[in-house]
Amino acid sequence: MDWHFRQGDKVCTFRAAAVLIDNDRVLVQRSGREFALPAVRVSAGSTASETLVREFRKETGVHITNTRLIWVDENLWSSRGTDNHTVTFYFLAECGEGFPYEKFGSQKSGASVLFEWAELENVKTINIYPEFIKEKITDISDGIEHFISRE
Numbered sequence: 001m002d003w004h005f006r007q008g009d010k011v012c013t014f015r016a017a018a019v020l021i022d023n024d025r026v027l028v029q030r031s032g033r034e035f036a037l038p039a040v041r042v043s044a045g046s047t048a049s050e051t052l053v054r055e056f057r058k059e060t061g062v063h064i065t066n067t068r069l070i071w072v073d074e075n076l077w078s079s080r081g082t083d084n085h086t087v088t089f090y091f092l093a094e095c096g097e098g099f100p101y102e103k104f105g106s107q108k109s110g111a112s113v114l115f116e117w118a119e120l121e122n123v124k125t126i127n128i129y130p131e132f133i134k135e136k137i138t139d140i141s142d143g144i145e146h147f148i149s150r151e
Contacts, residue, residue, distance in 0.1 A: 002041035013086045015039045016048035018056060018064055018093040019071075019140075025117040026137055028128065035128040038115065039088060048089040060115065063096030070140055075130055075149040092140065 003014035017039035020027040028035045040055035042048045049066045056064050071090035078084065102116075118126060124134045130149040 001044045003044055004041050009082050011082055011084045013084070014042045014048070015086060015088040016042050016052035017088050017090045018052055018066070019090055019137075020064065020093050020095055021120070021137075022095055022099075022117075024120050026120055026123060027115060028118045028123075028126075030114045030116060033127055035118070035126050037090065037128075037133065042089075049091060052091060052093075059113075062099050064093045065096065066091040066093045068092050069144050071132075071136065071145050071147060073130055073132070073147045073149055075151060077149075077151045 003012075005012045017037045018027070019037055027038060029038045038056060038060075040052055040059070043051045043055075046054070049069075052066060053064060056062075068091065069089055070092045071088075073086075073088045073090065075086045075088065076084070077086070120138050123137050128134060130147070130151060132147045132149060136145070
């Protein structure tokens with residue numbers, strides 16, 4: 001069971017995202033013209049970090065290791081008459097052996113997500129959500145930062 005609840009026209013979701021940086025590039029997932037960092041819904045009964053490692057492997061076939069929590073984002077947004085409140089824990093992560101360094105698709109059935117590497121210097125120019133990533137991807141602090149996004 002995922003941490004994803006609906007009550008009337010309101011939805012609350014708890015997610016975990018991977019910040020994978022390698023050779024001055026960051027792994028992003030793309031759907032159409034929108035980009036985001038790879039993320040999953042957190043499973044009840046598992047930590048956010050455990051869920052991210054497990055589900056990332058299921059979806060991509062490759063292993064990551066989370067090194068530390070760097071950001072927490074509360075994202076308040078609306079879509080098609082539904083108010084959403086999504087809380088996401090962002091983990092700085094490392095790539096495991098055999099990690100693809102070109103574009104690759106999700107292994108999840110029916111998913112249309114494409115994973116690709118974006119040059120860090122170009123992240124400011126792409127349509128990535130949440131917006132704070134454009135600035136913070138090249139300025140990751142030693143502590144944990146909290147953001148409130150309204151997009």
